[in-house]
Amino acid sequence: DVGGDTEDKPEIVARTGWAGLGVNLKTGNLSPGEVRMAVQKVLGNPGYRARAIEIRKEIESYDPLGLIAKNIEESIGMTQSRT
Numbered sequence: 001d002v003g004g005d006t007e008d009k010p011e012i013v014a015r016t017g018w019a020g021l022g023v024n025l026k027t028g029n030l031s032p033g034e035v036r037m038a039v040q041k042v043l044g045n046p047g048y049r050a051r052a053i054e055i056r057k058e059i060e061s062y063d064p065l066g067l068i069a070k071n072i073e074e075s076i077g078m079t080q081s082r083t
Helices: 009-019 032-043 046-060 064-082
Strands: none
16 A cells, blocks of 8 residues: 655555555555555455566566667667768
8 A cells, every 4th residue: 555745656656556556545644544454455455466476477577687788789789870
């Protein structure tokens, strides 16, 4: 469960809810009871865990260094072909 209304928190909160990873509480001023209920909601719903596992598997499939190298090589190739 996420909440917040300062800095970049609204963006992170919106993305978390959109991705199915948590509940957008739509406020930065939560009482302890509201936080407790929201946590219980997420822990009681196996869909949130399943979604987190899906995203973890997707991230694990990435090759970040390979993507960086590819982008650099493409940029160099584009620069050299222009001159």
